Amino acid sequence: MYRLCDECHDKVITKPIPNGEEDDQVSYFQWERKTESRIIKGKAKEITFMHKAVIETNKQGLIKQFESLADPFMQQIFIKEHQYREMVANVTV
Numbered sequence: 089m090y091r092l093c094d095e096c097h098d099k100v101i102t103k104p105i106p107n108g109e110e111d112d113q114v115s116y117f118q119w120e121r122k123t124e125s126r127i128i129k130g131k132a133k134e135i136t137f138m139h140k141a142v143i144e145t146n147k148q149g150l151i152k153q154f155e156s157l158a159d160p161f162m163q164q165i166f167i168k169e170h171q172y173r174e175m176v177a178n179v180t181v
Contacts, residue, residue, distance in 0.1 A: 124137075
């Protein structure tokens with residue numbers, strides 16, 4: 089239910105990549121949840137922790153990953169902005 093209004097319908101998050109640069113390799117850090125089996129006090133336990141991973145991809149893959157991560161944020165912004173507009177429009181003085 090987001091990207092419905094005229095302001096944000098055709099909004100582009102990133103700039104287009106110049107021709108020939110789509111396959112350039114890039115790397116970045118991202119926090120990931122990791123699970124390992126460890127022995128603690130003689131007992132095997134599953135431990136979950138945050139791990140800083142190095143992700144290597146091309147520029148096109150980086151843009152796709154960014155857009156997929158930005159979608160939930162954009163939905164939250166849509167809800168907040170449009171609820172505020174509705175609230176202001178319905179206020180009677």
